[in-house]
Amino acid sequence: xDPLNIIGFxxxxxxxxSSLPQVIKTIKLKETKDISFWMWTFLALGIFLWLxxxxxKKDFPIILANGISLLLxxxxxxxxxxxx
Amino acid sequence: xDPLNIIGFxxxxxxxxSSLPQVIKTIKLKETKDISFWMWTFLALGIFLWLxxxxxKKDFPIILANGISLLLxxxxxxxxxxxx
Numbered sequence: 001x002d003p004l005n006i007i008g009f010x011x012x013x014x015x016x017x018s019s020l021p022q023v024i025k026t027i028k029l030k031e032t033k034d035i036s037f038w039m040w041t042f043l044a045l046g047i048f049l050w051l052x053x054x055x056x057k058k059d060f061p062i063i064l065a066n067g068i069s070l071l072l073x074x075x076x077x078x079x080x081x082x083x084x
Numbered sequence: 085x086d087p088l089n090i091i092g093f094x095x096x097x098x099x100x101x102s103s104l105p106q107v108i109k110t111i112k113l114k115e116t117k118d119i120s121f122w123m124w125t126f127l128a129l130g131i132f133l134w135l136x137x138x139x140x141k142k143d144f145p146i147i148l149a150n151g152i153s154l155l156l157x158x159x160x161x162x163x164x165x166x167x168x
Contacts, residue, residue: 014130037105050092
């Protein structure tokens with residue numbers, strides 16, 4: 001695998017799993033006052049569109065990365081609504 | 085512009101500006117207790133690698149979107165460290 005692809009995979013991996021620490025923190029803390037509802041709403045919409053983009057282009061890495069991202073983002077958004 | 089590109093641009097726009105509401109909220113609230121430090125650290129590293137990827141590929145849309153994203157993310161991370 002060439003260096004460019006390694007950088008791309010590392011970038012995709014980090015951005016995809018980045019919401020996981022927020023999910024864990026919010027489940028433990030049960031508080032979401034400091035978290036922006038609109039940030040997570042824009043992010044969910046944007047990642048949903050990336051997922052649609054990947055499906056239309058039949059691009060499996062885009063589908064996989066954004067599918068996992070969207071799941072984590074929707075969990076944070078759900079927790080934000082639950083613990084507001 | 086074909087529908088696929090419109091979806092891609094809308095997706096890139098939403099994910100790029102998604103951190104802005106968090107920046108505004110945190111500047112107003114001056115509290116970051118509920119925000120995950122590791123989420124924003126992983127996100128900053130991931131987006132930094134996307135920026136490098138864009139620079140190496142000479143892909144201007146990737147450079148622009150991730151450059152703006154990284155700036156906003158670093159502001160949130162800076163506020164998280166300042167108001168912890």
